[in-house]
Amino acid sequence: MDGQWRAHAQCARVVPETWVDEVEEPLPPNAIEIETVLSEPVEDPMQVDVEAKPRTRKVQYVFGVDAIVRDRWLLRCQLCTTPRNKAHGAPVQCAKGKCPRAFHVSCARRAAGLDKELWDVQQDEEPVASTSKLSAEGESGEEATGDRDVATSGVGYNLLGELEKEVIMVVGGDDGTSSSGHNVVSTIRKEHVEVFCAAHNDVAKADAKRRTDGARRARLVPGARVRVRCAAGVYEVTLAGVKDEDNSVEVFWDNLCLGSASRSSLAVWCGRRKLRRAKRSGMLYQHRPPTTR
Numbered sequence: 500m501d502g503q504w505r506a507h508a509q510c511a512r513v514v515p516e517t518w519v520d521e522v523e524e525p526l527p528p529n530a531i532e533i534e535t536v537l538s539e540p541v542e543d544p545m546q547v548d549v550e551a552k553p554r555t556r557k558v559q560y561v562f563g564v565d566a567i568v569r570d571r572w573l574l575r576c577q578l579c580t581t582p583r584n585k586a587h588g589a590p591v592q593c594a595k596g597k598c599p600r601a602f603h604v605s606c607a608r609r610a611a612g613l614d615k616e617l618w619d620v621q622q623d624e625e626p627v628a629s630t631s632k633l634s635a636e637g638e639s640g641e642e643a644t645g646d647r648d649v650a651t652s653g654v655g656y657n658l659l660g661e662l663e664k665e666v667i668m669v670v671g672g673d674d675g676t677s678s679s680g681h682n683v684v685s686t687i688r689k690e691h692v693e694v695f696c697a698a699h700n701d702v703a704k705a706d707a708k709r710r711t712d713g714a715r716r717a718r719l720v721p722g723a724r725v726r727v728r729c730a731a732g733v734y735e736v737t738l739a740g741v742k743d744e745d746n747s748v749e750v751f752w753d754n755l756c757l758g759s760a761s762r763s764s765l766a767v768w769c770g771r772r773k774l775r776r777a778k779r780s781g782m783l784y785q786h787r788p789p790t791t792r
Contacts, residue, residue, distance in 0.1 A: 506561040510604040514589050516571070517563040518666070518687040526554045562666075574601035577696065578610060578652060591692070595699035602654060607694045611656035653697030653707070662689045716741070719748065727760045 511517040567589050574592065575585040577600050590601035602610070666684045697703055719725075723738045727750060739749040739757060749759050 506564075507605060508559060508561070509608070510588065511561040511563075512688075512690045513591060513604045513692045514567070514571075515689075516566040516568070517561055517589075518664075518689060519559055519561055520666075520685060520687060521557045522560050523555050523557050526556055576601060576603045576606055578602055578606040578654065591694050593696040593699055594693040595695060598696060598699060600696040600698075602694055602696075604692075604694075607654050607656045610652045610654035613656060653700055653703035655693075655695035655700035655702055657693045657695070659691040659693060662691050663687070664689055716743075725750065729760065 506517075508519050511519050571589045574590040576587075576590050579585045579587075588603055590603050591607070592598065593600045593602075663686060665686050667682065695701075695703075719738060719741050721738055721740055724735055725738050725748075727734050727736050734752070736750040736752055736758075739751050741748050742759075747759050747761055749757060752758060
């Protein structure tokens, strides 16, 4: 692709070592703007002097690729499924402590539902750590990342805001060593992002717990055989009703006595096989209500 490596502008704005900046460069020779210069009025239009003036354009480039540490290149995306995709690019790590899980920025954004569209992998391009300037591909570029359905991965992508940083150039001394002086080259804006894996994403865990509780509540129908754990043991009883206001249930013991229990000590048997397994293992007592003392 015109002899230049491509990078995603969105990824470069998030990876700590890189940034995106605009560079003004001339257009190719075949794109020339013709400017007509009239020094004085002439009678013959064919005698008009024509001067070719090249135009310039602003192109976005990714800088700081040389500064990406080797450990970041060795990270593997947890959302990609093929080894080639896992090793592609410079992922970012989970923001929780020393969690080793890492993700491509584009994979994490799709997993969080920010980017809905999926692009094909550009297989003939690989990141090169020695490249100091890459052409920044915008949001419409090819995504060199995952091939998994990441909608249910539980990865969290939190944009905390934007940071303004100065790009400085250290002024060297006469002996070749760097001195304390420096020049501000430009001011850039970086996105402050936190990425969390499914194990450390509190929002995803809360949603999963809410779905689990909802599915469990839907199975609590009067007359169902359930298991209750109490101080005297574990018993199979019949569900009489559910009290959502205090998160408790009413059950019938096998002697038709009505009792109550907390929903946290309750479980619905998922099938006859699990019920028979519980009976054989001795973890379930039947036809024996707890002794009241």
